[in-house]
Amino acid sequence: MHNLLNWILWMPMLGVLGVLLIPRSKTTMVKYWSLVNTIITFGLTLVLYANFDTSVGAMQDVFNVSYPWIAQFNIFYKLGVDGISLPMIVLTGLLFFICVLSSWTIEKQVKGYFALFLFLQASVFGVFLSLDFFLFYVFWEVMLIPMFFLIGIWGGENREYAAIKFFLYTFFGSILMLIGMVALYYVAGTFDILALSGGKFIDKELEMFGIILPFAKLFFVFMFIGFAIKVPVFPFHTWLPHAHVQAPTAISVILAGVLLKMGTYGFLRIAFPIFPSASVYFADAIAVLGLVNAIYGAFCAMAQDDVKKLVAYSSVSHMGFVMMGLAAMTTAGMNGAVLQMFNHGTSTAMMFLLIGILYERSHHRWIVRPDGTRGFGGLYTQLPKFSIIFIIAMFASMGLPGLSGFISEALIFLGLYKVYPTITLMSLMALLIGAAYLLWMFKRMFFGEVLESCKKYTDVNAREIFYMLPLCVAVIVFGIHPAPVLNVMKASVGNLIDLLSKF
Amino acid sequence: MYLKYLASIGHYIPELLATLTMVGLILIEATFGRKKESRFWFYFAGIMGLIATLSALISGLGNESVRVFTNSVTIDGFSTLAKIIMVLGTMACIYLSMVSKDIEESIKPEYSILAVGVMVGGMLLASASNMLIFYIGIETLSILSYAMASFKKTDDRSSEAGLKYALYGGVSAGIMLFGMSHIFGTLGTIHFVEMADKISGLDSIQLAILLPSFLLFFVGVGYKIACVPFHMWAPDVYEGSPVPVTTFFSIVPKIAGMAAIIRLTMELFSTATPLSIAWIGLLSMVAAITMTVGNVAAIGQRSVKRMLAYSSISHAGVMLLGAVVANEAGASSILFYGVNYLFMTLVAFYIVSFVQDKYGNDHFERFNGLIKSHPLMAILMTIVMFSLSGIPPLSGFVAKFNIFAAVVEKKYYVLALIAGVNSVISLYYYSKIVRFMIFKDSESDTPVMGFTYRNQFIIAVMALPILIFGLFWSDLMSLTSGAKVFIN
Numbered sequence: 001m002h003n004l005l006n007w008i009l010w011m012p013m014l015g016v017l018g019v020l021l022i023p024r025s026k027t028t029m030v031k032y033w034s035l036v037n038t039i040i041t042f043g044l045t046l047v048l049y050a051n052f053d054t055s056v057g058a059m060q061d062v063f064n065v066s067y068p069w070i071a072q073f074n075i076f077y078k079l080g081v082d083g084i085s086l087p088m089i090v091l092t093g094l095l096f097f098i099c100v101l102s103s104w105t106i107e108k109q110v111k112g113y114f115a116l117f118l119f120l121q122a123s124v125f126g127v128f129l130s131l132d133f134f135l136f137y138v139f140w141e142v143m144l145i146p147m148f149f150l151i152g153i154w155g156g157e158n159r160e161y162a163a164i165k166f167f168l169y170t171f172f173g174s175i176l177m178l179i180g181m182v183a184l185y186y187v188a189g190t191f192d193i194l195a196l197s198g199g200k201f202i203d204k205e206l207e208m209f210g211i212i213l214p215f216a217k218l219f220f221v222f223m224f225i226g227f228a229i230k231v232p233v234f235p236f237h238t239w240l241p242h243a244h245v246q247a248p249t250a251i252s253v254i255l256a257g258v259l260l261k262m263g264t265y266g267f268l269r270i271a272f273p274i275f276p277s278a279s280v281y282f283a284d285a286i287a288v289l290g291l292v293n294a295i296y297g298a299f300c301a302m303a304q305d306d307v308k309k310l311v312a313y314s315s316v317s318h319m320g321f322v323m324m325g326l327a328a329m330t331t332a333g334m335n336g337a338v339l340q341m342f343n344h345g346t347s348t349a350m351m352f353l354l355i356g357i358l359y360e361r362s363h364h365r366w367i368v369r370p371d372g373t374r375g376f377g378g379l380y381t382q383l384p385k386f387s388i389i390f391i392i393a394m395f396a397s398m399g400l401p402g403l404s405g406f407i408s409e410a411l412i413f414l415g416l417y418k419v420y421p422t423i424t425l426m427s428l429m430a431l432l433i434g435a436a437y438l439l440w441m442f443k444r445m446f447f448g449e450v451l452e453s454c455k456k457y458t459d460v461n462a463r464e465i466f467y468m469l470p471l472c473v474a475v476i477v478f479g480i481h482p483a484p485v486l487n488v489m490k491a492s493v494g495n496l497i498d499l500l501s502k503f
Numbered sequence: 504m505y506l507k508y509l510a511s512i513g514h515y516i517p518e519l520l521a522t523l524t525m526v527g528l529i530l531i532e533a534t535f536g537r538k539k540e541s542r543f544w545f546y547f548a549g550i551m552g553l554i555a556t557l558s559a560l561i562s563g564l565g566n567e568s569v570r571v572f573t574n575s576v577t578i579d580g581f582s583t584l585a586k587i588i589m590v591l592g593t594m595a596c597i598y599l600s601m602v603s604k605d606i607e608e609s610i611k612p613e614y615s616i617l618a619v620g621v622m623v624g625g626m627l628l629a630s631a632s633n634m635l636i637f638y639i640g641i642e643t644l645s646i647l648s649y650a651m652a653s654f655k656k657t658d659d660r661s662s663e664a665g666l667k668y669a670l671y672g673g674v675s676a677g678i679m680l681f682g683m684s685h686i687f688g689t690l691g692t693i694h695f696v697e698m699a700d701k702i703s704g705l706d707s708i709q710l711a712i713l714l715p716s717f718l719l720f721f722v723g724v725g726y727k728i729a730c731v732p733f734h735m736w737a738p739d740v741y742e743g744s745p746v747p748v749t750t751f752f753s754i755v756p757k758i759a760g761m762a763a764i765i766r767l768t769m770e771l772f773s774t775a776t777p778l779s780i781a782w783i784g785l786l787s788m789v790a791a792i793t794m795t796v797g798n799v800a801a802i803g804q805r806s807v808k809r810m811l812a813y814s815s816i817s818h819a820g821v822m823l824l825g826a827v828v829a830n831e832a833g834a835s836s837i838l839f840y841g842v843n844y845l846f847m848t849l850v851a852f853y854i855v856s857f858v859q860d861k862y863g864n865d866h867f868e869r870f871n872g873l874i875k876s877h878p879l880m881a882i883l884m885t886i887v888m889f890s891l892s893g894i895p896p897l898s899g900f901v902a903k904f905n906i907f908a909a910v911v912e913k914k915y916y917v918l919a920l921i922a923g924v925n926s927v928i929s930l931y932y933y934s935k936i937v938r939f940m941i942f943k944d945s946e947s948d949t950p951v952m953g954f955t956y957r958n959q960f961i962i963a964v965m966a967l968p969i970l971i972f973g974l975f976w977s978d979l980m981s982l983t984s985g986a987k988v989f990i991n
Binding site: 073171 | 896
């Protein structure tokens with residue numbers, strides 16, 4: 001059992017190796033190999049879930065892995081799992097498995113695609129599992145390489161611009177993180193995240209050109225920018241619409257479903273525990289930024305004519321809720337935020353997958369074409385099964401009671417209201433706009449007369465239903481009974497709240 | 504006295520071997536140069552001589568540091584490791600010159616002879632601990648370099664490069680000599696050790712008088728490593744010269760100059776005096792400007808070679824940061840950087856060289872679709888480009904991390920920030936070539952002739968350290984931090 005995390009982390013790399021060994025012409029074999037590999041990995045994450053002790057809030061000792069790596073800098077290869085990372089790990093396992101199925105229609109350079117795709121999975125696991133800051137940073141950066149190629153080679157028309165913008169933006173953020181990380185090392189003598197945690201740097205000061213600056217606050221801001229670019233928090237969000245629109249479907253799903261959560265995960269795992277005092281100090285600012293995200297993202301989404309861009313901006317809006325939940329620093333708010341990370345992962349993944357399915361039939365994504373005519377119409381009559389799945393996804397994303405989005409958003413608001421009543425009331429507006437743009441989009445695409453161009457579309461096939469099904473189940477089940485996820489995170493989130501409440 | 508000199512020679516075997524190699528090569532070329540088949544033996548002798556030098560250096564790696572020739576030359580771990588980098592670089596460049604089409608067949612032997620000569624100058628410079636030796640080292644390095652720069656005799660640009668290089672070099676050497684003579688006039692000694700003693704006894708006004716002379720002194724070295732504002736010659740020379748020459752210039756003189764700056768800084772300015780504060784301030788400013796100017800200028804280039812030339816200017820700036828901290832961690836981080844920079848630069852230039860041999864120029868478009876025609880080369884080039892911009896888990900990242908660590912340890916956060924932002928800028932133009940290679944379609948179906956199996960194998964072997972040192976750099980780090988600068 002104590003090597004389980006190693007297996008989860010390196011299984012996808014094993015998959016990469018296998019893909020590389022398969023001859024270039026055997027594309028179906030590459031696909032089946034990747035599918036089997038991701039199923040095994042998903043299975044391993046479920047094993048992890050089954051063996052997880054929900055009563056323990058700290059790192060679960062049974063699973064810890066730790067080997068010395070670079071003695072000179074006291075760097076360890078250290079992996080661990082707790083209640084905050086576990087939902088993300090299971091989500092990663094699930095989404096990559098689904099995305100292999102959704103990538104089945106890829107025909108361009110299949111071998112390269114799946115090799116990079118599995119490589120991406122390994123690096124994402126690395127980020128969620130690392131307990132050593134240096135190791136975390138390495139995985140955080142490594143992830144950029146497969147993303148750069150996946151967007152740049154298999155993306156849409158403007159893919160190169162989107163790929164390089166994504167790459168540069170994130171790289172800039174991580175450089176700030178790197179400086180903060182090294183500065184921490186020279187104060188504490190370790191890269192171990194757990195050893196750094198607990199607010200050890202409160203009284204530290206640092207002098208620059210004769211000005212005394214508070215160490216913790218300065219480097220909290222550095223880390224904040226690094227993670228905020230990933231979330232993305234306004235005003236660092238401008239890479240996101242480009243990346244989403246240009247990326248192939250599966251990569252959009254991963255981007256929205258998993259990669260954005262790495263930003264908020266960074267807050268939970270690194271920024272908050274290491275700099276609790278600074279986090280409390282900046283909580284107001286984070287809450288306001290979250291609010292701006294939620295409302296601004298929603299308004300932007302409303303203005304889009306491209307349905308994928310609309311969903312991309314809705315992600316900005318939903319991540320704003322996560323930020324607000326984090327800023328509340330109350331039990332309900334924080335739990336809601338982590339739950340929202342998971343739920344947004346499933347519901348947005350559904351939306352992107354559905355748009356991908358639609359795109360394969362229509363080869364465009366315009367709600368309203370640039371010339372003013374309708375891009376889609378009457379899909380409900382033409383594609384009934386598709387529409388039902390779409391409705392589930394849309395309502396989950398909207399936060400309708402009974403579906404998963406509702407629970408997490410409700411928790412966030414409950415937690416937020418105690419601390420920031422005004423912000424809570426204002427953020428309710430984002431929900432309203434959210435409902436408006438989704439329903440308006442639905443009306444324009446699915447109702448009305450069936451357009452001539454839409455008549456040749458075929459409904460979802462068995463493969464597509466098969467990979468949508470687990471997500472539908474997740475969205476409905478966790479909407480009614482969120483306990484399986486909430487129980488896992490409760491203790492760990494509680495620990496974090498305890499730490500933060502001391503400052 | 505004579506006995507002491509004889510004993511000194513015992514520590515000086517690598518340099519002697521290198522000089523013998525050069526003399527031997529001249530003799531072989533002069534005697535058998537006409538015959539085509541003698542070429543093989545010429546290169547064989549050259550490589551053997553360099554291997555002998557390399558083994559002499561490696562065997563001396565663990566030895567105790569000594570000053571020989573009446574304190575003029577310091578043989579320590581730091582200089583030995585720097586020399587190893589230079590010898591390896593020279594060997595690789597000689598092989599490149601052998602297979603490159605950029606140099607005329609009839610004058611290829613001259614390249615090797617001059618390269619070994621420059622290397623001897625570099626070795627001298629890396630151990631110089633007296634101003635005279637320092638000057639001789641720089642001049643040996645420079646004068647032979649002028650000849651190398653104007654290697655394409657029929658090409659106007661190459662002649663221009665040589666002339667520019669010579670003019671700039673002559674002026675900066677003169678300025679440096681002027682500064683040195685002033686220092687000698689003030690302190691009455693040319694030995695670094697005695698200079699350091701004297702400086703610690705001076706009061707601040709005397710130091711203020713001394714400061715301009717050190718600025719002049721810096722001009723000479725600054726020119727050699729092409730740091731801003733003495734970098735103007737570099738892009739033209741790098742572009743005008745044949746690729747093997749450019750490759751050589753961006754490795755050997757740079758490492759030698761960097762080693763000299765480190766030694767100078769560590770011996771004279773590692774204790775805090777007003778003078779050392781000024782020197783460190785100067786270095787940090789130059790480093791920051793060099794990084795930024797080199798990077799910003801690299802963005803707009805059309806030719807890959809010119810882009811690499813500008814980026815090597817910015818790498819010199821990053822390496823200078825290791826001198827700014829003026830401690831052992833800094834020296835070690837520079838060596839670490841040097842080792843990794845060697846392999847990255849070699850792989851990049853090898854690939855550029857072969858592509859240029861096919862098309863006659865090396866504009867970015869020439870790399871279009873390389874992934875289709877030569878996947879391995881394109882992947883290795885991609886790895887090198889990402890490594891140069893500092894993305895883990897590649898060795899370029901680790902090298903930058905070490906420099907960062909040394910800088911942050913001294914709490915120079917602003918410098919670290921500037922270096923970091925520069926990494927981001929560099930990623931833009933480094934990834935540009937990746938975009939051309941991988942995202943674009945090829946413009947010609949004929950393969951690049953230079954990528955024979957042997958050459959591909961050599962490139963792959965040189966790329967291996969980039970991957971290995973990116974993950975397992977503990978041993979390399981003990982090596983570089985064990986190679987200390989000798990100060991008494």
